[in-house]
Amino acid sequence: MEFLYASEVLVNxxxxxxxxxxxxxxxxxxxxxxGVFNYAQGVMALFAAxxxxxxxxxxxxxxxxxxALFGVHVSHFGWTVPAFFGIALTALIMVxxxxxxxxxxxxxxxxxxxxxxxxxxxxxxxxxxGLGDVMWGADVKVLDVGLPQGISDGIEAATNxxxxxxxxxxxxxxxxxxxxxxxxxxxxxFSQYTxxxxxxxxxxxxxxxxxxxxxxLRFIWIMVWSIAGFVALVAGxxxxxxxxxxxxxxxxxxxxxxxxxxxxxxSIPGAIVGGLIIGMGEKLFEYFIGPMxxxxxxxxxxxxxxxxxxxxxxxxxxGERIIERV
Amino acid sequence: xxxxxxxxxxxxxxxxxxxADLVVPxxxxxxxxxxxxxxxxxxxxxxxxxxxxxxxxxxxGEKIQTPECETAYNTEKGVECYEATKGNxxxxxxxxxxxxxxxxxxKVSADKIVLxxxxxxxxxxxxxxxxxxxFNAPANYWDGASVAVKYLLDQSGGDLKGKKVALVYHNSAxxxxxxxxxxxxxxxxxxxxxxxxxxxxxxxxxxxWLQIRRDKPDYVVMWGWGVMNQTAIQEAANIRFPMENFIGxxxxxxxxxxxxxxxxxxxxxxxxxxxVGTDYPVYDDMKKFVIEPGKASQGxxxxxxxxxxxxxxxAVVIAEAIKKAxxxxxxxxxxxxxLRDGFEALDITPDRLKEIGLPDFGPEIKMSCxxxxxxGMARLQQWDAAAKQWKLITEFTAPDQDVLNPLIAxxxxxxxxxxxxxxxx
Numbered sequence: 226m227e228f229l230y231a232s233e234v235l236v237n238x239x240x241x242x243x244x245x246x247x248x249x250x251x252x253x254x255x256x257x258x259x260g261v262f263n264y265a266q267g268v269m270a271l272f273a274a275x276x277x278x279x280x281x282x283x284x285x286x287x288x289x290x291x292x293a294l295f296g297v298h299v300s301h302f303g304w305t306v307p308a309f310f311g312i313a314l315t316a317l318i319m320v321x322x323x324x325x326x327x328x329x330x331x332x333x334x335x336x337x338x339x340x341x342x343x344x345x346x347x348x349x350x351x352x353x354x355g356l357g358d359v360m361w362g363a364d365v366k367v368l369d370v371g372l373p374q375g376i377s378d379g380i381e382a383a384t385n386x387x388x389x390x391x392x393x394x395x396x397x398x399x400x401x402x403x404x405x406x407x408x409x410x411x412x413x414x415f416s417q418y419t420x421x422x423x424x425x426x427x428x429x430x431x432x433x434x435x436x437x438x439x440x441x442l443r444f445i446w447i448m449v450w451s452i453a454g455f456v457a458l459v460a461g462x463x464x465x466x467x468x469x470x471x472x473x474x475x476x477x478x479x480x481x482x483x484x485x486x487x488x489x490x491x492s493i494p495g496a497i498v499g500g501l502i503i504g505m506g507e508k509l510f511e512y513f514i515g516p517m518x519x520x521x522x523x524x525x526x527x528x529x530x531x532x533x534x535x536x537x538x539x540x541x542x543x544g545e546r547i548i549e550r551v
Numbered sequence: 552x553x554x555x556x557x558x559x560x561x562x563x564x565x566x567x568x569x570x571a572d573l574v575v576p577x578x579x580x581x582x583x584x585x586x587x588x589x590x591x592x593x594x595x596x597x598x599x600x601x602x603x604x605x606x607x608x609x610x611x612g613e614k615i616q617t618p619e620c621e622t623a624y625n626t627e628k629g630v631e632c633y634e635a636t637k638g639n640x641x642x643x644x645x646x647x648x649x650x651x652x653x654x655x656x657x658k659v660s661a662d663k664i665v666l667x668x669x670x671x672x673x674x675x676x677x678x679x680x681x682x683x684x685x686f687n688a689p690a691n692y693w694d695g696a697s698v699a700v701k702y703l704l705d706q707s708g709g710d711l712k713g714k715k716v717a718l719v720y721h722n723s724a725x726x727x728x729x730x731x732x733x734x735x736x737x738x739x740x741x742x743x744x745x746x747x748x749x750x751x752x753x754x755x756x757x758x759x760w761l762q763i764r765r766d767k768p769d770y771v772v773m774w775g776w777g778v779m780n781q782t783a784i785q786e787a788a789n790i791r792f793p794m795e796n797f798i799g800x801x802x803x804x805x806x807x808x809x810x811x812x813x814x815x816x817x818x819x820x821x822x823x824x825x826x827v828g829t830d831y832p833v834y835d836d837m838k839k840f841v842i843e844p845g846k847a848s849q850g851x852x853x854x855x856x857x858x859x860x861x862x863x864x865x866a867v868v869i870a871e872a873i874k875k876a877x878x879x880x881x882x883x884x885x886x887x888x889x890l891r892d893g894f895e896a897l898d899i900t901p902d903r904l905k906e907i908g909l910p911d912f913g914p915e916i917k918m919s920c921x922x923x924x925x926x927g928m929a930r931l932q933q934w935d936a937a938a939k940q941w942k943l944i945t946e947f948t949a950p951d952q953d954v955l956n957p958l959i960a961x962x963x964x965x966x967x968x969x970x971x972x973x974x975x976x
Contacts, residue, residue, distance in 0.1 A: 230765055233761060234758065234761060237757050237758075237761060238757075241755060241757055289849070289850070292850055293850075296845065298850070300852075354582075358582070358586075363581060363582065363586045363587055363590055364587055364590075364807070365587045365781065365807040365810070365811055366811075367810055367811045367813070368811075369813075374785070374788075374789060374815075375788060375789045375791075375815070376789055376790060376791060393761060393764055393789075393790060395757075395789055464754065467754070467782065467785065468754055468778050468781045468782040468785060468811060469778070469781045469807075469810075469811030471584075471586075471587050471777075471778060471807075472582070472583060472584050472586055472587070473584040473752040473753075473754055473777060473778035474754075476584060476752055476754070477754065480755070508757065508758050511758040512758060512761075512762075515758070519748065520722075520746070520747060520748045520759075521722040521748035521749060521750045523750065523755065523758065524750040
C-alpha cells in the first residue's frame with residue numbers, strides 16, 4: 226500500500242508540475258526572443274485573470290476611481306459575457322498590453338544592458354499590479370470558465386478495481402495537462418512552421434543578424450509579449466479557477482523560477498520537463514522526508530533541486546550552452 | 552521659494568492629525584497577498600469611528616482621527632508605519648498581524664502606547680502583569696483552540712478518545728500559535744493530533760490533502776489566512792472531506808474564504824467572536840450618517856461582511872476603552888497611559904452592547920490589571936452556500952481555562968524573565 230500511496234503522490238506531483246510549467250512557459254518565450262527575464266510574468270497572469278473576470282461579470286473598469294471622482298455608484302454594466310468571448314477579449318487586451326509595453330518601455334531601451342531591461346520589467350510588475358487593482362478592485366474574484374474541479378470518479382474507481390486503492394486525481398489538473406500539451410504543441414508548431422515563428426527564432430539566435438535580413442525587432446517583441454500574455458492568461462485561468470483570482474496569483478512566478486533554473490531559460494520543452502521534475506521531486510520529498518523535518522518543505526526543496534541540477538548543467542537541462550571567447 | 556515652503560508647511564499641517572484629536576492609527580493592508588482580507592477589516596474599523604465623529608461629534612467631544620498606513624502584512628513595513636505615526640499622538644495600535652505584533656510589543660512597552668490585538672498576536676499577552684501595554688480580548692488563539700476542541704467534544708458525544716484531528720496551519724508565527732495548546736488538549740482528551748504546516752501564501756497544498764485523504768482524520772482544524780483558506784477549502788472539497796468536520800479559526804471564516812469554492816464549501820464551519828451581517832440596529836445609524844452621505848470607507852462595499860464586522864468590533868472596543876479612560880481621567884483629551892487604564896477598567900456588558908446597537912454581537916468583555924484578554928469566549932458559525940451567508944450555530948462558549956491558564960502563566964513568565972520585566976498588579 227505504501228508503494229501505491231507514493232505512486233499517487235508522484236502522479237499528483239507531475240500534475241502540479243504541469244501547472245508550474247504553464248507559468249514558466251511565459252518566461253521562456255520572452256527570454257528566448259529578447260534575452261529579458263520578465264519579472265512581470267506572474268503579475269501578467271494576475272492581470273489577465275482579473276480582466277477576464279471583469280469582462281465576464283460585466284464589471285465597470287476603474288469603477289472605484291469613477292465613483293470617487295464623480296460621486297456616483299457604478300459597479301456593473303448589467304450584462305455578463307460567456308467564457309469563450311471573455312477569453313478572446315482578454316487575449317486582445319493582452320495584445321494591447323504587449324503593444325503598450327513595446328511602445329512605452331522596450332522601444333526606449335533598445336541596446337541597453339539586460340539588467341536595465343530586467344529592472345524595467347520590475348517596474349512594469351508594480352505598475353500592472355496597481356493598475357489591476359484600480360481597474361477591477363482588490364477583492365477575491367470567483368473565476369468560472371466551466372472547468373471541472375474535484376476528484377475524478379472514473380480514475381478513482383478504475384484504480385480501485387485494478388490496484389485495490391482509488392487514486393486521487395483532480396479533474397482540473399487533467400484539464401491543465403491537456404491544455405498545456407496543446408499550448409506547447411501550438412507554440413512549437415508556430416515557431417517551427419510559420420514565417421513569424423522562424424523570425425522569432427532568428428531574433429533569439431542573433432538580434433543583429435536578424436535585423437540585417439530585414440526582420441523587424443519591434444514586431445517580434447510585440448508578438449512575443451502577446452504570446453506570453455496569452456500564456457499568462459491560460460496560467461491565470463488555471464490557478465484562478467483553483468483558488469480564486471487575487472493578488473497571490475502573481476506569486477506563482479516564484480514556483481516557476483526553479484522550473485526555469487532546472488529546465489533552462491531558453492527551452493519550451495525544458496519548461497515542461499523542468500516543471501514535471503520540480504513537481505514530482507517536491508511532492509515525493511514532502512511525502513518521504515517532510516514528516517521527519519516538520520513538513521512544509523515544498524517551497525525550499527524546489528530550489529534545492531534546481532540548484533543540484535545547476536551544479537552539473539549550469540545552463541539548465543535544455544538551456545543553450547553559452548560560450549564566450551575573450 | 553518662501554511661497555513654496557509655506558505651501559508645503561500648510562500641506563503638512565493639514566495632513567497631520569490635529570493634536571487635540573484622539574489619534575488611532577489604522578495600520579492596514581489593502582495590497583499584497585492578504586489585501587483582500589485586510590481591506591475589509593480596515594473599512595469596518597474606519598467606518599465605526601466615522602460614525603462616532605458624524606453622529607456624536609467624536610468621543611466625549613473629541614474627534615477621532617484614523618490615519619492609515621499601508622503595511623501589506625509585511626512585518627518590516629508594519630514597524631515602519633508604527634515609527635512614522637507614533638509621534639502624532641497615537642493612543643493605540645491594531646496592526647492585524649501576529650508578526651507585526653511580536654515586533655511591536657517591545658516598542659510599545661518602551662514608548663508606553665497601547666497595543667490592541669483582538670483575536671491575534673501573542674496569546675500570553677493576556678497576562679497584564681507582564682504585558683502592561685498589550686490587550687487581546689475578547690479571545691486569543693489558545694481560547695480558539697480550546698473552544699474548537701470543546702465543540703468537537705460536543706460533536707463526539709463528549710469523548711474524543713481514539714479520534715484523529717489534523718491541524719492544517721499557516722507556517723508562520725500566527726499559524727504556530729495554537730500548536731502547544733492543541734498538543735496539551737490532545738493529551739487531556741486522548742485524541743491524536745497531526746500537524747500539517749503549509750508554507751505561505753499557500754496556493755499549493757496537494758501533499759497535505761493527500762495525506763489527509765490517506766490518514767482519514769475525524770476532524771480537520773485550520774489556522775489559515777488569505778489564499779491558504781480558499782485553497783484548503785477547495786482541496787477539502789476535492790477529496791470529499793465532510794465540510795461539517797472542517798473547522799477554521801476566526802481568520803479562516805470570512806466570505807472571501809468560501810465564495811471562490813462555490814457550492815462545495817457548503818457546511819464549512821469556523822470560529823468567530825463577533826456577529827456578521829447587517830441585522831443590527833447600529834447599521835441604521837451607519838447608513839444614515841456614514842454610508843448614504845458617502846463617507847464610508849471604499850464606498851461601504853463590504854458593510855456587514857465577517858471581516859468588516861470584526862474590524863468594526865475592534866473599533867467598538869477601542870471606543871469604549873477611550874470612553875472609560877475619559878471618565879477615569881476626567882478629561883476628554885486622554886493620553887496612552889490613561890487609555891491603558893481605560894482598557895483595564897473596561898466592562899462591555901450585554902446591555903452596553905445593546906445600547907451601542909450591537910445586541911449579542913460579541914461576548915462580554917471585562918478586563919483588569921492582570922487580565923488583558925477577557926473571557927476568551929467564542930462561538931461557531933457555518934457557511935450556507937445557497938444563501939451566501941454565515942449562520943451562527945452555537946452560543947458563546949468559554950474555553951478550558953484549566954488548561955490555558957498554566958500555559959499563559961508559563962509563557963508570559965518566561966518572557967518576563969527574558970525581558971527583565973517585573974510583574975505588576
